[in-house]
Amino acid sequence: MIAYIIRRLFQSILVMLVVAFISFGLFNFVGDPINNMVGQEATTEQREAARERLGLNDPFPVQFGRFVANAVQGEFGLSYRLGEPVDEILVERLPATLELVFCAALFALLLGVPAGVYTGLHRHGFMSKLLLTVSLVGISLPTFLIGILLILVFSVLLGWLPSFGRGATVDLGWWSTGFLTVGGLKALILPSITLALFQMTLIMRLVRAEMLEVLRTDYIKFARARGLSNRAIHFGHALKNTMVPVITIMGLQIGSLIAFAIITETVFQWPGMGLLFLQAIQFVDIPVMSSYLVLVALFFVVINLIVDLLYYVVDPRLRIERSTAGGH
Amino acid sequence: MATIDSSAGKSVSDTQAVPAAVSRSRFTDSLYRFLDSDVMYSFRRSPVTVIAFVVTVLFFVAAFAAPWLAPHNTFDVRTLDLMDARLPPAWVEGDNAYTTGRAEFLLGTDDQGRDVLSSIMFGMRVSLTVGFASVLVAMVVGVSLGLVSGYVGGRVDSLIMRVADIQLTFPAILIALLIDGLARTVLPPGVHDELALYVLILAIAASVWVNFARTVRGSTLVEKNKEYVQAARVIGIHPVMIMLRHVLPNVTGPVLVIATITLAIAILTEATLSFLGVGVPPTQPSLGTLIRVGNNYLFSGEWWMAIFPGVALVILVLAVNLLGDWLRDALNPKLR
Amino acid sequence: MSDALLSVQNLRIEFPTRRGTLVAVDDVSFSISPGEVLGVVGESGAGKSLTGNAIIGLLEPPGRVAGGAITLEGRRIDNLSYDRMRRIRGREIGAIFQDPLTSLNPLYTVGRQLVETILTHTDMTPTQARDRSIELLQEVGIPAAERRIDSYPHQFSGGMRQRVVIALALCANPRLIIADEPTTALDVSIQAQILALLRRLCRDHGTAVMLITHDMGVIAETANRVAVMYAGRLVEIGAVRSVIKQPKHPYTVGLMGAIPAIGSDVDRLSQIEGSMPRLTAIPPGCAFNPRCPHAFERCRSERPDLIASDESGVACWLFDEDASDVPMEVAGHA
Numbered sequence: 001m002i003a004y005i006i007r008r009l010f011q012s013i014l015v016m017l018v019v020a021f022i023s024f025g026l027f028n029f030v031g032d033p034i035n036n037m038v039g040q041e042a043t044t045e046q047r048e049a050a051r052e053r054l055g056l057n058d059p060f061p062v063q064f065g066r067f068v069a070n071a072v073q074g075e076f077g078l079s080y081r082l083g084e085p086v087d088e089i090l091v092e093r094l095p096a097t098l099e100l101v102f103c104a105a106l107f108a109l110l111l112g113v114p115a116g117v118y119t120g121l122h123r124h125g126f127m128s129k130l131l132l133t134v135s136l137v138g139i140s141l142p143t144f145l146i147g148i149l150l151i152l153v154f155s156v157l158l159g160w161l162p163s164f165g166r167g168a169t170v171d172l173g174w175w176s177t178g179f180l181t182v183g184g185l186k187a188l189i190l191p192s193i194t195l196a197l198f199q200m201t202l203i204m205r206l207v208r209a210e211m212l213e214v215l216r217t218d219y220i221k222f223a224r225a226r227g228l229s230n231r232a233i234h235f236g237h238a239l240k241n242t243m244v245p246v247i248t249i250m251g252l253q254i255g256s257l258i259a260f261a262i263i264t265e266t267v268f269q270w271p272g273m274g275l276l277f278l279q280a281i282q283f284v285d286i287p288v289m290s291s292y293l294v295l296v297a298l299f300f301v302v303i304n305l306i307v308d309l310l311y312y313v314v315d316p317r318l319r320i321e322r323s324t325a326g327g328h
Numbered sequence: 329m330a331t332i333d334s335s336a337g338k339s340v341s342d343t344q345a346v347p348a349a350v351s352r353s354r355f356t357d358s359l360y361r362f363l364d365s366d367v368m369y370s371f372r373r374s375p376v377t378v379i380a381f382v383v384t385v386l387f388f389v390a391a392f393a394a395p396w397l398a399p400h401n402t403f404d405v406r407t408l409d410l411m412d413a414r415l416p417p418a419w420v421e422g423d424n425a426y427t428t429g430r431a432e433f434l435l436g437t438d439d440q441g442r443d444v445l446s447s448i449m450f451g452m453r454v455s456l457t458v459g460f461a462s463v464l465v466a467m468v469v470g471v472s473l474g475l476v477s478g479y480v481g482g483r484v485d486s487l488i489m490r491v492a493d494i495q496l497t498f499p500a501i502l503i504a505l506l507i508d509g510l511a512r513t514v515l516p517p518g519v520h521d522e523l524a525l526y527v528l529i530l531a532i533a534a535s536v537w538v539n540f541a542r543t544v545r546g547s548t549l550v551e552k553n554k555e556y557v558q559a560a561r562v563i564g565i566h567p568v569m570i571m572l573r574h575v576l577p578n579v580t581g582p583v584l585v586i587a588t589i590t591l592a593i594a595i596l597t598e599a600t601l602s603f604l605g606v607g608v609p610p611t612q613p614s615l616g617t618l619i620r621v622g623n624n625y626l627f628s629g630e631w632w633m634a635i636f637p638g639v640a641l642v643i644l645v646l647a648v649n650l651l652g653d654w655l656r657d658a659l660n661p662k663l664r
Numbered sequence: 665m666s667d668a669l670l671s672v673q674n675l676r677i678e679f680p681t682r683r684g685t686l687v688a689v690d691d692v693s694f695s696i697s698p699g700e701v702l703g704v705v706g707e708s709g710a711g712k713s714l715t716g717n718a719i720i721g722l723l724e725p726p727g728r729v730a731g732g733a734i735t736l737e738g739r740r741i742d743n744l745s746y747d748r749m750r751r752i753r754g755r756e757i758g759a760i761f762q763d764p765l766t767s768l769n770p771l772y773t774v775g776r777q778l779v780e781t782i783l784t785h786t787d788m789t790p791t792q793a794r795d796r797s798i799e800l801l802q803e804v805g806i807p808a809a810e811r812r813i814d815s816y817p818h819q820f821s822g823g824m825r826q827r828v829v830i831a832l833a834l835c836a837n838p839r840l841i842i843a844d845e846p847t848t849a850l851d852v853s854i855q856a857q858i859l860a861l862l863r864r865l866c867r868d869h870g871t872a873v874m875l876i877t878h879d880m881g882v883i884a885e886t887a888n889r890v891a892v893m894y895a896g897r898l899v900e901i902g903a904v905r906s907v908i909k910q911p912k913h914p915y916t917v918g919l920m921g922a923i924p925a926i927g928s929d930v931d932r933l934s935q936i937e938g939s940m941p942r943l944t945a946i947p948p949g950c951a952f953n954p955r956c957p958h959a960f961e962r963c964r965s966e967r968p969d970l971i972a973s974d975e976s977g978v979a980c981w982l983f984d985e986d987a988s989d990v991p992m993e994v995a996g997h998a
Contacts, residue, residue: 015494136653140646142596142616144603145638148623152635156627163627218766224722225761226781226832227754230746236780237769256499263501266604267623281509281606289509300498316816317770369682 008308012301017068019297023290024067076291081283086291090273095175096166097272100264101257103188104195108257109250112200116207117242121234123212131204138201143260147194147267154190162187164269195264199253206249210242217241243314251307255300370658380650387644391452398446399432412441414625417632436632438621444632447618448640454614455641458529459595463587465533466594470540471583475571477541478548489545492538500535500597507531508606524609528601532594539586547579581659588652592645599641615641668695669737669872670719670757670840676731677714677723677896679943686943688727689714690896693970696840701866701873703887703904705880705919707940711896712876716842718742719874720759721749736840755785758833758871762845764826768817774801774828775813778835785836800831805861823854830862837869844876859886880919884908892916895940895951902976912978914956950981958982 058066070076076086115135119128155163167187169176178184214220215238223233262274269275273292280288371377390397401407415430415437422428435444477488495503511527512520520527551557551574560570601607602616603623610617615637622634677689689711696702704712717723719734721744734742741752753759761767769777778797782788788796794813801809804827817825826846833841843862847855863886866873875887883890883904890907892900892915900913911917918936938955941947947954953963962981970979 018494136649137642137646140592140596140642140649142599142603142641142645144600145619145642148619148626148634148638152626152631156629218761218763219769221722222759222761222767222829222832223769224750225720225753225759226784226835227750227752228780228784229750232780232784237772240771241769252496256501259499259502262505263600263604278505278604278606281505281512284509284513286513293506296502315771316773317818373682 004312005309008305012305015301016294016297020068020071020294021064023071023293024064071291071294076294077287079280079285079288081280081285081288086287089276089288090291090295091174092176093271093273093276095177096270097258097261097265097274099178099188100191100195100270100272101254101261103192104199104257104261104264105254107192107196108199108203108253111196112203113207113246115200116204117211117234117239119204120208120211120215120242132208135201135204138197139205141198143194143198143263144267146197147190147264150190150194151267161190163190166271191264191268191270194267195257195260198260199257203249203253207242207246210245210249211238214238214241240314244311247307247310247314251303255303258296258299367658370654374654376650377654380647380654383643383647384651387452387640387647388456390449391456394446394449394453398443398449399434400443400446402442402446402450408441412437414439414630414633415441416630417444417636435636436630438618438633439625444618444636447613448615448637451613451615451618451637452640452644454525454608454612455595455598455616455644458525458532458598458608458614459591462529462532462536462594462598463591465529466537466590467540467583467587469533470537471544471576471579473537474541474544474579475548475575478545479552479567479571479575485545488541492541495535496538500532500593501600503535504528504531504597504601505604505606507534508601512606521609521611524607525612528598528607531601532597535597536590536593539590540583543582543586544579547582548575551575551578585652585656585659588648588655592648592652595641595645595648615644667697668735669698669700670874671695671735672715672719672732673735674732675715675718675729675734677711677718677727678730679727681726683944685730687730687946688896688943689718691969692732692893692896692898694891694898694901696872696874698839699866699870699872700889701863701875701887703875703877703883703890704893705877705883705890706893707878709895709940709943710893712893713844715893716759716844716874716876720753720757720842721746722753722759754781754833754838755836756838756840758836758838758841760826760829760833760841760843760846763849764822764829765849767829768825768832770817773814773816774820778813778828778832781832781835796835797831800834801828803865804828804831804834806831822850823858826850826854826858827861830858830865834865834869834871838871840872840874841866842874842876845878846875847882848877848879855882856885862886880908892919895946896943897951898970898979899952900976900978900980901970902978906976912983913952913980914958914982915952916978918955950979 074087076090078084079086079089082089115131119131122128151163154161162183165187166178167183167185168181169178169184170180171177178188220233220238223237228237258274261270261272262278264270265272265274266278273295276288277292279285280292371381395401412430412433415433416422416428417434417436420428420436433443433445435448437443438447473488477485508527508531511523511531515523548571557570557574560574561567598607598614599616599619602614603620605620607616608614613621618637619634619641622630622632622637625631625633672695673693675689675692676687679686679688692711692715694702704715706712714723714727717727718729719741721741723729729742732742733740736752736756741749744752768774775794775797778800779790779793782793782796783790786793798809798813801813806812806824806827812820817828820828830846841862846862847858850858859882862873862875865871873886875883877883887904889902890904891898892907892913894915900907900911900916902912907916908920911920915936921935936955941951941954947964948967949965950956950959950963950968953959956963960981966981968979968981968984970977
C-alpha cells in the first residue's frame, strides 16, 4: 500500500516538474518578456537593467531552480497586464472557479451516474431512449451555446436569474464565497448548469456503456444462474464493477471541468481563473499563463492521485497482488 | 454459449452468398455486396441515421458551394450597406422599416448589414475545413504512432503511451488554448493572424490524436500475436509492409468511428476557440466567430445573429454525432 | 415419464434475424431422472448450450423458446415469469459455466458470494450461512477453507476456482445441476479431478446433472446416459455404455471414431468429412446427410424423427423398422 502511494506520488512530482519546465520555457524563452514589460520603445540600457533585475542573465539551471523554488512558494512574478503579483491575483480568483467547478461536478455526477445506470439497466425502455436522445443533443451542444441560450431564456426573456458575475459574496478570511447569500446562489445556478450539462451527458453515456459491458460478463450470468435477485445483481455486482472505469472517467471529467470553466466564465463574465487565463492569452501575459498552467497541473495531479487511491479501495486485485504471492 | 451465439450471428451476416453472375464486373459486384451488407442494412433501417446523413450532405454542399449558392457575398464590402444592418429575419413584423424583416435577408442581417444566412454558409465552410483538416492530421499522426507503439513495443511504446496518458489528463480545449497562446507569443501579431488557421488546425489535431493512437495500438497488439502476422514476420516481410498490409486493414473500422466522433469534437473545439476569440482570424469568420459577434447583441433583443449560427452548428454536430453513433453500433454488432 | 426430474419436450429455440428466423434448437426431447448424469455432446453450435440455458431460463435475447415444454418434477417452468424462475435457479437447478476464471465476481471474496447465495435461498442467519459456506468449501476440497473463505477469486488457481463455482452451484442443494463445459477451460490434469469431484458430490447429494460438453471422453468418464446433438437436433440418445460400444447414428459413429483408444494400434483417428452446416443452411431431410457416408434418397428429402424406445433412441432412417430399402451392411460401426 505504502509502496503504491509512494510510486504514485513520485510520478505526480515528475508530472509537476515537466509542467513546471514547460511553463518556465514559456516564461523565459518563448518571446521576449522584456519587450512585453518595458515596451518596444525602451532603450537598450533600460532593457539591460530589466534583464538584470529579473535575473535573465543567469545560467539556465539557476533560472529554472529559482523558478521552481518560487513556484513552490507560490510566487510567479508580476502580471504584465495588471502589474500585480500573480499569486495574489490567482488567490483572489481561485474561490470563484472552485465553487463553480464544485457545483457543476456535483450536478454532473448526481444526475449523470444514476441516469447512466438507469439507461444501462433498462436499455430498451422508453425513458432510456429518450434520455439517450437528449444526451446526444447534449454532447452536440457546445458549452458556450448552452450558456448563451440559458442567458437568453432565464435572464433576457424571463429575467429570473442574473446573467453575469458572482452576485454578492461573503469573505471568509481570504476565501470569498457565493454560497452564503441568496444573490450569490442565484448567480451560481446558470453557470453551473452550463458547465455541468456537457459533462453530465458524457458521464451518463460512459456509465451506460460500462454498465452494458459488465452486464454481459460471465460472472453476472453466473450470478443470475445462482438465483440472486435483480437488485443484488444490478446494484451489488454490476454497479461495483462499473465503478473502476467510472472513477477514471469522473477523475478526467472533473479535470476537464476546470478547463471548460474557461468558457463558462467567459460567457457569464465570472471572475474566476479561467477568465483570467483567457485574458492572459489574448494579452500574452506570460506570468499569468504559466502560473495558471502550474496550478491546473497541480489540480489534475491531485485528482489523479485521489482516483488512484479510490481504485485501491474498490479493486481488491490491486490491493493484494503484491502482498501475497500465492494463489496461482 | 458464447461460441454458439457468435456462430449463429456470423452465419447470418456472411452466408447469404450474393448470387454473383459471372458476367458482372468486380465493381458492380462489390457495390452490390456493399449495398447488401449489414452496415447498409442497419443504415436503411434507421431513419434517424438517414436523416442525419442527408443533413450532413446538405450542409457540406451548402458550405463548400457557398460562393455560388449563398444569396449574398458577405466578403464583398461594396455590397454591404449599413442601412441594412441589424434587420430581423424575414418573417418578423416590426413597427418600422428597421425592425421589419426583408425577404432578401431570410435570416436577418448582422451589425455590418451582412446577410446572416450567407454568413452561416461561409462560416460553415471555415468550420468544416478546420474540422476535417485537424481530424486528418490527428488521424495520420495518431494511427502512425499507434501502429509503431503497438508493433515495436518496448521503450518506444512506453514513451508514446506515457505522453498520451499525460496528454489525456489535459482536456482538448486547454491544450488547444495553450498551443494558440504559445503561437501568439512566438509569432509577431501580423504573422499570427495569417497563420492562425494552421495554428488552429495543429492545436486541435494535437489535442485529439491520442484517441486514434490508443485504439490503433490496442488493435495492433492483438493482431501482432495472430498467426498470420507471425508467419509474415518469419518469412521476412518488412515490418512496415506488415503494418500497412496486415495490421492497418484490421483497424479501419474503429478508426472510422473515432474519426467521425472526433470530427464532431473538432468542430466544437474550433467553434469554442473562435467564440473565445482565440480561434480563426476575424477575416475568416467561422460559426464560432459569428456566435461571438452575435452574442454582443443578445441583450438588445437581436437574437438572430447568435441563435441562427448556433442552431446551424448544433444541427451539424448533432448529425455528425448521430452518424458516429450509428457507425459504432453497426460495426460492433455485440453492442446492439 | 412421470418419474422424471426434468423433462424437455419438443423444445424449439429460435433467433429472429433480419433474414428470417433461425431455428437453433429444433424438436429436442429428453428427460433426466433423479440422481442421473446425462451427458449432452455435440460440436459447438449444435445447440447444446442453448438447451441448457433455456432450461435455467437464461436464454440471451433475441434467442427465445418458440415451442415445446420444459417441466421440472411435473411443473412447467419454461413459461414462468423472470422472478418466479429466479427462485428456481440456484435453489432447484444449479448451473456451472465453462470458464471458472470469469464466473466469479472479482471484487468480492468467495465467502461473500457464497453467503449471499445461501441467504437468497434459505432462512439461515448470516453466521449460519458462513459456517455452511466453510463446510461447502471443505466439501469441494479447498484446503484451509476457514482462511480461504476471505480470499478473492484472483487468489485461487483455475481448478480451485472451479471448485468454488461448484460449491456455489450446490449452495442450496439443487435437484439438478446444468454443467456447461465445466472442465474445458482447465488443464487436462485438473479436468479429471473436477469431474471426479462433480460425480462424487452429485452421488452424495442425489443431484442429477446435465453435463454439456464437446468431449466424448468426459461423457464416457462421467455420464450414465448420453444425448448426441447435431445442428440443433437430437440425433441419438442412450445409455453411455451402449452408445459408446454400439453407436447407431452415423454421426455418433463418426464421433466415436475420433476418440483415441489406449492400446489400439490404429495410426490415424478417423474424422468426419466436412463441417456442421450453418443454421441458415441446414439441408432438407436429415441435417447430417451431406456428410453421411450412408445417406440414401430418403435422407435427402424426409426428416427422420428420434425413434425412442425405452431409454434409447436414434434419429436415422437406417434404423427405421418399417422401411425395407435400408442398405443393411452399414449397421455396424467403423
